[in-house]
Amino acid sequence: MVRTKEYLVSHGIRPSQQRMAVMSFLLNHPIHPTVDQIYSALCDSMPTLSRTTVYNTLKLLVERGAVASLGIDRTSERFDGDTSLHAHFMCEQCGVIEDIRLEGTGECLRTMGPKGEIRSIQLLYKGLCPQCKQTEALQNNN
Amino acid sequence: MVRTKEYLVSHGIRPSQQRMAVMSFLLNHPIHPTVDQIYSALCDSMPTLSRTTVYNTLKLLVERGAVASLGIDRTSERFDGDTSLHAHFMCEQCGVIEDIRLEGTGECLRTMGPKGEIRSIQLLYKGLCPQCKQTEALQNNN
């Protein structure tokens, strides 16, 4: 259980109710949610919460490096409370997004990078997850 | 100079005027353009060209693997006529997108990938290009 308040403060972000709620959700739900998923999840316990606030908050969190923004889904921005260097896989069939640990290879990604100042690295895989791949194979055989 | 017509046919795409124009532009302008950049560039020589056709064509080209879609820019989809495995760097200041060759490391990216079927791999870097980094440094010193 990560201490959300301390986490925000350590990133220079004042821990308001709303920011705590958004950040806490991301830290405790590693599902790479969209704005709407976050908003919908928090609505019940925070009836006055505005969608705009979720947008504003996420923008701030990303700017300050407390949250990562994923470019894996063109329809909606995805967010990740885990800012450590790891890859992502998205199934084009069912839409699930999963983490891929990089072990030692992560450092290699930094060294092979561009000249200039690197602020973020994303390694994205798209394709079919094992389940969907199997389903597809079955459909083609019958 | 790549033979656009043969390239399209080899990907199972009938080479219409419009498709040729879009594909040819991508092959000859490695600038990772947006839909609008492509549309604007082709408008003069094809006055009847529709923006929707550019969208339709790019969708088809990506589906057939003739063109790569880049997730590096959230505001507009970017396209790349070079579908070989290489990384991209985008400067957050000036917006320029440049290619990064992966040499031998490319294969490594495949092996470390997820279970299931991999259909595309993207390695994206964001940050400041050398020029913008220098400009920023100068501003901070004065």
Added chain:
DNA sequence: TTATAAATTTGTAATTGTTGCAAATTTAGA
């Protein structure tokens, strides 16, 4: 504590990239 300023949140309106759709046009095959 109280007054004042600054920061944050909120709701609505506007914007923008993209898609849906049906008519018009072009192309291929008989």
Added chain:
DNA sequence: TCTAAATTTGCAACAATTACAAATTTATAA
């Protein structure tokens, strides 16, 4: 040349995101 299929087109609709200004909350200083 005729007919069907594929492609293109323009416009309307959509959905994610941003702009903005008012309302609210929080911090600071008197």
